[in-house]
Amino acid sequence: MGMTNSASEPTALIRAQGLTKVFGARSAVDGIDFEVRDGEFFGFLGPNGAGKTTTMRMIAGVSPRSAGTLEIFDMDPDLHGSEIRGQIGVVHQQETLDMELTVLENLLVFGRFFGMDRASIATRAAELLELFQLSDRAKDQVEPLSGGMKRRLSIARSLIASPRILMLDEPTTGLDPQARHLLWDALQRLKRGGTTIVLTTHYMDEAEQLCDRLVVMDQAKIVAEGSPRQLIVEHASREVLELRFPNGTESIDTKVLEGIGDRYERLAERVIVGCENGEAAHARALEHGLDPESWLVRRSSLEDVFLRLTGRTLDE
Amino acid sequence: MIASLAPRAFSVFERNVFVYRRQWLIIVTGFFEPLFFLLGIGYGVGGVIGTIPYGGADVPYAAFVAPALLASAAMNGAIFDSTFNIFYKLKYGKVYDAILSTPVGVGDLAVGELLWSNLRGVIYATAFLIVMLALGLVASPLALLTPLAVIFIGFSFGAAGFAITTHMRSWKDFDFLFIILTPLFLFSATFYPVEIYPGALRWIVELSPLTRGTHLVRSLCFGDLNWLMLVDIAYLSAISFIGYRHAVRRLGVLLLK
Ligand SMILES: Nc1ncnc2c1ncn2[C@@H]1O[C@H](COP(=O)(O)OP(=O)(O)O)[C@@H](O)[C@H]1O
Ligand SMILES: [Mg+2]
Numbered sequence: 001m002g003m004t005n006s007a008s009e010p011t012a013l014i015r016a017q018g019l020t021k022v023f024g025a026r027s028a029v030d031g032i033d034f035e036v037r038d039g040e041f042f043g044f045l046g047p048n049g050a051g052k053t054t055t056m057r058m059i060a061g062v063s064p065r066s067a068g069t070l071e072i073f074d075m076d077p078d079l080h081g082s083e084i085r086g087q088i089g090v091v092h093q094q095e096t097l098d099m100e101l102t103v104l105e106n107l108l109v110f111g112r113f114f115g116m117d118r119a120s121i122a123t124r125a126a127e128l129l130e131l132f133q134l135s136d137r138a139k140d141q142v143e144p145l146s147g148g149m150k151r152r153l154s155i156a157r158s159l160i161a162s163p164r165i166l167m168l169d170e171p172t173t174g175l176d177p178q179a180r181h182l183l184w185d186a187l188q189r190l191k192r193g194g195t196t197i198v199l200t201t202h203y204m205d206e207a208e209q210l211c212d213r214l215v216v217m218d219q220a221k222i223v224a225e226g227s228p229r230q231l232i233v234e235h236a237s238r239e240v241l242e243l244r245f246p247n248g249t250e251s252i253d254t255k256v257l258e259g260i261g262d263r264y265e266r267l268a269e270r271v272i273v274g275c276e277n278g279e280a281a282h283a284r285a286l287e288h289g290l291d292p293e294s295w296l297v298r299r300s301s302l303e304d305v306f307l308r309l310t311g312r313t314l315d316e
Numbered sequence: 317m318i319a320s321l322a323p324r325a326f327s328v329f330e331r332n333v334f335v336y337r338r339q340w341l342i343i344v345t346g347f348f349e350p351l352f353f354l355l356g357i358g359y360g361v362g363g364v365i366g367t368i369p370y371g372g373a374d375v376p377y378a379a380f381v382a383p384a385l386l387a388s389a390a391m392n393g394a395i396f397d398s399t400f401n402i403f404y405k406l407k408y409g410k411v412y413d414a415i416l417s418t419p420v421g422v423g424d425l426a427v428g429e430l431l432w433s434n435l436r437g438v439i440y441a442t443a444f445l446i447v448m449l450a451l452g453l454v455a456s457p458l459a460l461l462t463p464l465a466v467i468f469i470g471f472s473f474g475a476a477g478f479a480i481t482t483h484m485r486s487w488k489d490f491d492f493l494f495i496i497l498t499p500l501f502l503f504s505a506t507f508y509p510v511e512i513y514p515g516a517l518r519w520i521v522e523l524s525p526l527t528r529g530t531h532l533v534r535s536l537c538f539g540d541l542n543w544l545m546l547v548d549i550a551y552l553s554a555i556s557f558i559g560y561r562h563a564v565r566r567l568g569v570l571l572l573k
Contacts, residue, residue: 113418
C-alpha cells in the first residue's frame, strides 16, 4: 500500500470509477467517475440530495461503497481507512466540534487522534489558531462562538496533522457574506501552500470562485465536468437575458420564446434566454410583443450550466 | 503502557480525561452511594445481627458486606459512563463522527471508552478500599489486589452497558436499565451468602456477573484464594468480550452507514 508517484503525469490522489452507494432501494450515488489531482482545488457542485456528502463519506472510508472502485493515495478506503484518514482532513457539513472541550482542547485532542506527540500538537495548534484568527478565544468554550468562528475552528482542527487533502462539505452554508469571504481567503491561502482541497457546495459562485476543476452532480450522477470556464463555454451561451414575469410564464407562446435567443428555460416567474448578445435578444423580445416587468443581461454562470443540464435551478 | 499498545484507543481515553478535568465533582459523588450502604446496612443491620457465617467462621457483618459494596461501586462507575455518557454522545453530540474522521476506528473508539469507564470503576473501588482499611474491615493483605480485580468487573459491566446502550432509542429506555440494575445489586450475594437461595434460584444468582465479581473481591478481602476465582475471571472476561464485539458491530451500523 505504498504510494506510487510517477513524476511524468500529474498524480491523481483520488480516483473513482463507477462509484455507487445504495441505501435500501435508492441510489445516493450512482456510478460516478472522477479524479482529484495533487494540488488542485476540486469541487462537487450540486443541489441538496445530489449525493455530495455520501461521496465525501465514501472517500473518508466511513461509508462502505456499494459498487465501483475507489482509491485514495492508491489505497482502498474500505480496507485502509485509518491510513487514508491519517492524511486527510475532514470538515463535516454539520458542526461536529466537541462542545465539552475548549477551543484549544479541540485541537489538542484531535492531534492525539492522529497519533501526534504533544509537543508538535501544541506548536501546530498555536499556529492554526493564529492562522484562523482564533488565538484570543483559545481558552473559551466552543458553544458561544459565532457560526463563522465555529467553521474556522472546524477547519483548523481538520488541519492539525497537516493533511495532504482537505475535504470540506458545504463549508459556507449558513454563513453570512463576510464570514464566507473570510473563509474563501483562508482556503485560497491553503491551496497556495500546496494542500489539495476537495469541496462540495450548492453555491455556484463559490464553485466558480474557488475551484480549478469541478463536477456537477444531480440526482446521484455526474452531469458535467471541467473547469468553471470550460463548463460555461461548453454548456452555456455567452450572455444571458433574464425576463421577469411576476404573473407567471405559462401563458407565453413557445414559438415566441424560441425566436428570441439560442435557447431558453421557462421558470415559474422568469424566462432565461441564452444568447450571444443580450441587448439584441431583449430588443427581439419586445418586437415579439413580450412585456416583462423587468429584465437584465449578464454573463453566463455555472447556474446557467446547471439549469441547461437539468432544467432546474440549483436552489430548487 | 496502554498508550503504546493501543495509541488510538488511548487517545479516545485522553479526550475524556480532558472533559472530566473540569467535572471531577461529578465523579466524586458516585463514591458516596456505597459508603452510605456500608454505614446504613453494614453497621446498621450489622449492629443488630453482629456476625454472619462465612468460610467456616463467623465474621463481622460489615466486613462481609463491604467487599460486595466495593464490587458494586466498580459496577456503578463503569455502567454509568458506558450508558448515560455514551448514549448522549451517540444521540446528540456529533463527537463520534468527528473522531471517526481521524485514523481512530470504531474498535479503537469502543476500547477507549471502555478504558475510561473502567477507570471510573477503579477509582471508586480504590477509594472504597481506603475507607475499608480505615474502618478495619479488611482481613487480609490480599485485599490490596482488589483495585486490579475490579478491572474485570468494570470491563464486563462497561462492555455490556455499552452494547445495550447502542440499542436505546430514548432516555425512557433507561428505565429498563434500572429494572435490571437494582435487583442485580440487591440479590447478587451482596447482603447475604448466595447459599441462602433454594435450588434453581441459587444457580440463577450464581450467574449474575455481580455475584461473580463480589465473590472475587470478597475472596481477596478475606485472604481466601480458591479455584472458583478463576471461574469468576473467565466468566467476566467472556461477558466483556461479547459485549465489546457487539458494541463495535452496532457502532458500525449506527455510524458507518
Ligand atoms: N444514511 C442514509 N440512509 C438513507 N438514505 C440516505 C442516507 N444518507 C443519505 N441518503 C440519501 O441519499 C441521497 C444523497 O444524500 P447526500 O449525499 O446527503 O446528498 P447531498 O450531500 O448532495 O445533499 C439523498 O436522497 C439522501 O436522502
Ligand atoms: Mg450534503
